[in-house]
Amino acid sequence: MRFKIWLICILLSVTYLGLTFAGKTTPKIGIIGGGIGGASVAYFIHELLPNARVDIFEKTGLLGGRLNVSMILGNGYETGGSIIHPKNKYAVDLANKFGLEPRSPTGEALSITKDGEFIFNTSKWTIITIIKTLARYGLNFNYLEATISGFIEKFSRIYDFQKDGKTFRTTEEMLEAMDPMLLNLTKYEFKGILQEQGLSENFIEEMIQAITFVNYGQDLSIHSFVGSVAAAGAASSLWSVNKGNKQIPEKLAEDSKAKVHLNTGVTEIQRLSDGTFLLFNGKRELGVFDHIVLAIPLDASEKLTFTGFTSPPYDYPASRKYHRTVATLVAGWTNDKYKFRSSIISCVPNWYNSISLIHPTILLVAEKYPVYKIFSPKPLTEKQLDSIFEERHHVEVHDWLAYPEYNAIPPKIPNFILAPRLFYLNAIEWAASAMEMSLISGKNIALLIAQEQNEI
Numbered sequence: 509m510r511f512k513i514w515l516i517c518i519l520l521s522v523t524y525l526g527l528t529f530a531g532k533t534t535p536k537i538g539i540i541g542g543g544i545g546g547a548s549v550a551y552f553i554h555e556l557l558p559n560a561r562v563d564i565f566e567k568t569g570l571l572g573g574r575l576n577v578s579m580i581l582g583n584g585y586e587t588g589g590s591i592i593h594p595k596n597k598y599a600v601d602l603a604n605k606f607g608l609e610p611r612s613p614t615g616e617a618l619s620i621t622k623d624g625e626f627i628f629n630t631s632k633w634t635i636i637t638i639i640k641t642l643a644r645y646g647l648n649f650n651y652l653e654a655t656i657s658g659f660i661e662k663f664s665r666i667y668d669f670q671k672d673g674k675t676f677r678t679t680e681e682m683l684e685a686m687d688p689m690l691l692n693l694t695k696y697e698f699k700g701i702l703q704e705q706g707l708s709e710n711f712i713e714e715m716i717q718a719i720t721f722v723n724y725g726q727d728l729s730i731h732s733f734v735g736s737v738a739a740a741g742a743a744s745s746l747w748s749v750n751k752g753n754k755q756i757p758e759k760l761a762e763d764s765k766a767k768v769h770l771n772t773g774v775t776e777i778q779r780l781s782d783g784t785f786l787l788f789n790g791k792r793e794l795g796v797f798d799h800i801v802l803a804i805p806l807d808a809s810e811k812l813t814f815t816g817f818t819s820p821p822y823d824y825p826a827s828r829k830y831h832r833t834v835a836t837l838v839a840g841w842t843n844d845k846y847k848f849r850s851s852i853i854s855c856v857p858n859w860y861n862s863i864s865l866i867h868p869t870i871l872l873v874a875e876k877y878p879v880y881k882i883f884s885p886k887p888l889t890e891k892q893l894d895s896i897f898e899e900r901h902h903v904e905v906h907d908w909l910a911y912p913e914y915n916a917i918p919p920k921i922p923n924f925i926l927a928p929r930l931f932y933l934n935a936i937e938w939a940a941s942a943m944e945m946s947l948i949s950g951k952n953i954a955l956l957i958a959q960e961q962n963e964i
């Protein structure tokens with residue numbers, strides 16, 4: 509009898525302690541990287557675990573990472589990630605919530621070039637563009653659109669899963685839950701899948717390859733999941749955030765109430781014997797955390813040191829490299845060859861991927877000269893710039909390690925969980941790199957942390 513009461517007392521107190529612990533404990537979460545991904549983890553954590561103490565460490569002096577605006581002759585232009593799909597639910601909802609205005613690109617005069625020759629031009633008259641497109645590509649556009657809208661519909665299932673609190677340990681698991689077909693797409697080269705769908709050779713090699721070059725700087729040897737994301741990025745009604753996409757990460761961080769440490773790169777993560785983590789910036793200790801989120805691309809060009817782990821959580825395999833895309837912004841006048849064309853895309857490997865007339869996202873003064881953005885695999889030479897421009901009044905170069913190299917098929921995608929309580933947001937980029945992908949991964953990691961926290 510006494511024994512039973514004693515047992516019940518223990519059980520009760522354990523439950524009681526457990527409840528208070530889960531309810532009152534303040535987990536310390538360290539987020540490494542202040543791009544849209546890291547900022548979104550802070551925001552979603554604040555929604556799920558309002559008690560958590562969150563610190564964001566950002567190496568540079570600015571939040572936003574691969575989203576950035578550059579001021580040129582008084583106006584601001586996007587230099588990194590710029591377009592958002594209308595079906596990207598998180599980006600749409602967050603922009604609404606933060607009162608940010610969408611901005612639509614103006615009607616573009618698109619041309620495709622092959623070895624420097626213009627092989628396809630749209631017209632300022634829609635009807636002529638339609639006739640030209642039908643003449644060269646038949647109904648291929650319609651077939652592609654049908655496939656892509658099916659893809660987007662399946663992809664959108666992620667929003668229901670996450671609303672219900674479902675979590676994923678790997679990107680593969682996530683894609684498979686959306687639809688086994690989406691995971692299957694990562695296992696095949698894009699070109700083969702397009703051929704299998706009966707699209708014509710010239711449409712594939714000209715139009716679709718131009719799209720993969722402009723969006724990911726790579727040809728059709730990429731896997732078909734990222735290829736499909738690129739193709740979706742050629743839809744109509746794309747948008748961007750007026751006054752700069754990087755306002756999304758800025759507002760996310762602000763709303764999250766997280767403590768933001770700028771100019772604070774993390775160089776070492778040390779696992780302590782109790783399972784917590786000590787972060788370092790060089791020799792300087794940045795604090796001890798219960799959970800760590802890596803919201804940075806783990807690229808061998810800049811290695812983070814892991815100490816105190818029984819086995820290294822990440823070993824920088826040679827098969828996982830980031831692709832270099834150089835964005836050169838030029839204010840000036842082009843020569844006759846490039847005049848009147850607002851977007852020129854090469855459909856074969858070339859010294860440029862695209863040359864686009866861009867409009868300021870921050871418009872403060874009348875533009876004195878048109879501004880062009882050129883994407884290229886390497887920095888442009890003076891001679892190459894001379895071949896496009898008659899006059900250059902301002903030139904700026906943004907050299908990005910932009911997104912993964914997608915030619916390994918299937919991609920070797922790291923897990924979201926690298927070690928107990930050590931999470932890797934940018935693993936998802938090996939399926940596809942995009943702002944919305946980082947937001948989805950951010951939500952998944954916040955849910956994983958909340959789930960662990962509530963299980964204590």
Ligand SMILES: Cc1cc2nc3c(=O)[nH]c(=O)nc-3n(C[C@H](O)[C@H](O)[C@H](O)COP(=O)(O)OP(=O)(O)OC[C@H]3O[C@@H](n4cnc5c(N)ncnc54)[C@H](O)[C@@H]3O)c2cc1C
Nearest residue numbers: 541543544545567573574588589590591773774910942943
């Ligand atoms: C040229 C270009 C064009 C693109 N176009 C589009 C587009 O049109 N649409 C689209 O959706 N996506 C586009 N993308 C991709 C998109 O920009 C990225 O997928 C997205 O911004 C990634 O966000 P992130 O927060 O995951 O990573 P990042 O933005 O890379 O953020 C990582 C942050 O971590 C910081 N950091 C790195 N190492 C450390 C460290 N050791 N300690 C502390 N901080 C560190 C970095 O400074 C950075 O701020 C484009 C990218 C590029 C480069």
Ligand SMILES: *[C@@H]1O[C@H](CO)[C@@H](O)[C@H](O)[C@H]1NC(C)=O
Nearest residue numbers: 568570573576577578579906
């Ligand atoms: C972002 O733009 C600012 C202003 O032009 C610049 O100082 C900074 O270096 C840029 N950051 C990156 C990562 O390009």
Ligand SMILES: *[C@@H]1O[C@H](CO)[C@@H](O)[C@H](O)[C@H]1NC(C)=O
Nearest residue numbers: 619626627628629845848849
């Ligand atoms: C496209 O336009 C350019 C000039 O802007 C012209 O030189 C070229 O011949 C045109 N090509 C086609 C296929 O219409």
Ligand SMILES: *[C@@H]1O[C@H](CO)[C@@H](O)[C@H](O)[C@H]1NC(C)=O
Nearest residue numbers: 688689692693695696701704
């Ligand atoms: C995966 O895709 C390939 C290529 O389209 C197809 O042949 C195969 O049947 C698919 N497998 C599954 C399990 O859906």
